[in-house]
Amino acid sequence: xxxxxxxxxxxxxxxxxxxxxxxxxxxxxxxxxxxxxxxxxxxxxxxxxxxxxxxxxxxxxxxxxxxxxxxxxxxxxxxxxxxxxxxxxxxxxxxxxxxxxxxxxxxxxxxxxxxxxxxxxxxxxxxxxxxxxxxxxxxxxxxxxxxxxxxxxxxxxxxxxxxxxxxxxxxxxxxxxxxxxxxxxxxxxxxxxxxxxxxxxxxxxxxxxxxxxxxxxxxxxxxxxxxxxxxxxxxxxxxxxxxxxxxxxxxxxxxxxxxxxxxxxxxxxxxxxxxxxxxxxxxxxxx
Numbered sequence: 001x002x003x004x005x006x007x008x009x010x011x012x013x014x015x016x017x018x019x020x021x022x023x024x025x026x027x028x029x030x031x032x033x034x035x036x037x038x039x040x041x042x043x044x045x046x047x048x049x050x051x052x053x054x055x056x057x058x059x060x061x062x063x064x065x066x067x068x069x070x071x072x073x074x075x076x077x078x079x080x081x082x083x084x085x086x087x088x089x090x091x092x093x094x095x096x097x098x099x100x101x102x103x104x105x106x107x108x109x110x111x112x113x114x115x116x117x118x119x120x121x122x123x124x125x126x127x128x129x130x131x132x133x134x135x136x137x138x139x140x141x142x143x144x145x146x147x148x149x150x151x152x153x154x155x156x157x158x159x160x161x162x163x164x165x166x167x168x169x170x171x172x173x174x175x176x177x178x179x180x181x182x183x184x185x186x187x188x189x190x191x192x193x194x195x196x197x198x199x200x201x202x203x204x205x206x207x208x209x210x211x212x213x214x215x216x217x218x219x220x221x222x223x224x225x226x227x228x229x230x231x232x233x234x235x236x237x238x239x240x241x242x243x244x245x246x247x248x249x250x251x252x253x254x255x256x257x258x259x260x261x262x263x264x265x266x267x268x269x270x271x272x273x274x275x276x277x278x279x280x281x282x283x284x285x286x287x
Contacts, residue, residue, distance in 0.1 A: 039155035048085025055098025093127035160246040183283040199279040
């Protein structure tokens, strides 16, 4: 049997990557660094580059074995970043700092405005709905929406599906948060406040209700929270529940118990979804 060092030796002596024709090396780079396509809103879109949750370009290990491969890798990245393909990014726990650090570097190295790179980003959201990271993202968006946008989300089997609403996530779909944030600038303040207070009361009653036996997830000291923060907090609470019970939503029978008359989890979450969607619809009617 060969050890890993024996295999490395064979490759170094008999099949060095650098000796392949340039056309084949380029195809290897293309296959290893880019991604054929990603589904966005049901449509297949080509991908030029991938960035992982740590803000690192997704490149194979062989690209660092020599000065030549590093140089050629940088050349391929430069070529890929000039085309119109998407930049597919993983974001962990809604923390966008690694992404922004990488895009700052790419912008500087390749002479492309960061805002143009941001327009091409589509994300896969990993981990948990971290409220501190989400609030930080939203605050940055309110200050500078072009530098800190809400990204398109790649279609994924990891998203919960709710009857009547399809796939739902915090930033896309019928129960998404961005419209609620944007409506702050398009709806009369008094009208927005009135609808928002009604939404808070409805969600608070729902989440605390013994009838539904759903844990109240909003902050216990929400009386001290800023108004918009309370809205965001409740919206996140709703999505936490949808994500937590994703498996039940996909089953044909979502009863916690098999006794007759027990409300199903699907029915509970659908009722919650109606509260959220009705708030959005009311704001849309006022925009």
